[in-house]
Amino acid sequence: MRILDLRLRLRALGASPDHEARVLRQWVNAQPQDAGKRRLSDFLPLALRNALPQVTADLAGLATLQSEHPGEDGSARLLVALNDGQTVESVLLPRDGLCVSTQVGCAVGCVFCMTGRDGLLRQVGSAEIVAQVALARSKRFVKKVVFMGMGEPAHNLDNVMEAIDLLGTAGGIGHKNLVFSTVGDHRVFERLPQGPVRPALALSLHSTKDALRRELLPRAPRIAPDELVELGERYARATGYPIQYQWTLLDGINDGDDEIDGIVRLLKGKYALMNMIPYNTNEGLGFARPAPEKAAAIARTLQSRGVLTKLRQSAGQDVEGGCGQLRARSVDGGAVVRMPRRGERAAARPAG
Numbered sequence: 001m002r003i004l005d006l007r008l009r010l011r012a013l014g015a016s017p018d019h020e021a022r023v024l025r026q027w028v029n030a031q032p033q034d035a036g037k038r039r040l041s042d043f044l045p046l047a048l049r050n051a052l053p054q055v056t057a058d059l060a061g062l063a064t065l066q067s068e069h070p071g072e073d074g075s076a077r078l079l080v081a082l083n084d085g086q087t088v089e090s091v092l093l094p095r096d097g098l099c100v101s102t103q104v105g106c107a108v109g110c111v112f113c114m115t116g117r118d119g120l121l122r123q124v125g126s127a128e129i130v131a132q133v134a135l136a137r138s139k140r141f142v143k144k145v146v147f148m149g150m151g152e153p154a155h156n157l158d159n160v161m162e163a164i165d166l167l168g169t170a171g172g173i174g175h176k177n178l179v180f181s182t183v184g185d186h187r188v189f190e191r192l193p194q195g196p197v198r199p200a201l202a203l204s205l206h207s208t209k210d211a212l213r214r215e216l217l218p219r220a221p222r223i224a225p226d227e228l229v230e231l232g233e234r235y236a237r238a239t240g241y242p243i244q245y246q247w248t249l250l251d252g253i254n255d256g257d258d259e260i261d262g263i264v265r266l267l268k269g270k271y272a273l274m275n276m277i278p279y280n281t282n283e284g285l286g287f288a289r290p291a292p293e294k295a296a297a298i299a300r301t302l303q304s305r306g307v308l309t310k311l312r313q314s315a316g317q318d319v320e321g322g323c324g325q326l327r328a329r330s331v332d333g334g335a336v337v338r339m340p341r342r343g344e345r346a347a348a349r350p351a352g
């Protein structure tokens with residue numbers, strides 16, 4: 001469901017712009033519709049008041065909690081059912097953050113990501129994205145929303161931008177605390193600067209080498225790493241918040257000195273933060289995370305060579321592996337392919 005459909009429904013019930021704004025504000029903040037000092041009968045038209053219990057029930061039905069998996073770091077992975085029975089994952093993050101899903105599945109098919117394994121099943125509507133926030137807020141305070149759950153936001157841009165606009169206004173979330181995470185797409189760089197709410201941007205880079213990046217992210221738009229960083233830098237300067245680069249560290253694949261040199265070449269002096277995230281093991285995908293000392297050494301080296309770098313652990317990894325794994329487990333056991341590591345790759349290529 002789109003937020004626009006909800007607005008039209010409220011207008012058909014006689015809502016003025018003020019009434020509409022109030023109903024949306026109560027919803028996105030997980031507040032009961034009759035909360036506050038003013039009685040609804042003094043404020044809302046009768047038709048809307050009469051319909052409000054059904055509207056409230058329909059909104060609650062957009063995202064319901066199927067299961068919750070608390071982690072040791074204060075995070076919790078939520079398996080969330082949408083109203084057609086499809087499921088997505090949201091993650092309650094430490095420090096009042098929430099990670100939401102924008103698609104059921106994903107067409108990009110990154111070889112290390114469980115979400116991309118089965119392709120795109122359906123888009124998540126803008127109201128369903130906001131409903132994940134309302135659900136989380138019914139459990140905890142949320143002041144930051146990252147679009148880093150299942151799906152590629154750039155492939156569902158209208159819904160994601162509609163959700164961002166509501167979250168950044170009625171939802172009361174600071175614009176730089178809305179983080180749009182993408183593999184990079186020209187449409188993102190065109191649309192994001194134009195919106196009334198301009199979110200922060202995270203770019204999933206993973207390699208500075210175009211050919212390897214294409215192998216790892218097989219159906220990402222063909223934008224070379226150098227161009228991606230140039231586009232990111234322009235957005236960072238326009239918004240005043242740094243670009244966050246995401247780098248899933250895969251042992252023997254993108255953790256070598258060649259990549260460190262590449263990162264320094266691309267990011268030194270840029271308005272950017274590099275987030276190194278050791279791979280979250282997904283059984284059967286055939287990748288491994290580098291040893292902790294190696295990951296720490298990579299982050300230290302980058303930092304000493306002038307690239308602001310943070311070594312992150314993805315939240316909830318003690319609960320379930322990577323994003324999409326919770327859903328995959330609830331749906332099937334699924335067969336997966338393994339990608340050869342550095343050194344094995346030439347030998348593994350088919351002859352001819």
Ligand SMILES: C[S@@+](CC[C@H](N)C(=O)[O-])C[C@H]1O[C@@H](n2cnc3c(N)ncnc32)[C@H](O)[C@@H]1O
Pocket residue numbers: 112113114115147148149150151152153181182183202203204246247248277278279280281282314321322323
């Ligand atoms: C799940 S994606 C969703 C947002 C968007 N599609 C993207 O790729 O930026 C968010 C981040 O999770 C990372 N990721 C996916 N699977 C992972 C895994 N198994 N371990 C660590 N990071 C992973 C991706 O590389 C990406 O940076």
Ligand code: SF4
Pocket residue numbers: 106107108109110113114115116117149150151152183
């Ligand atoms: S990492 Fe992001 S773009 Fe790649 S398959 Fe997973 S959700 Fe899609």
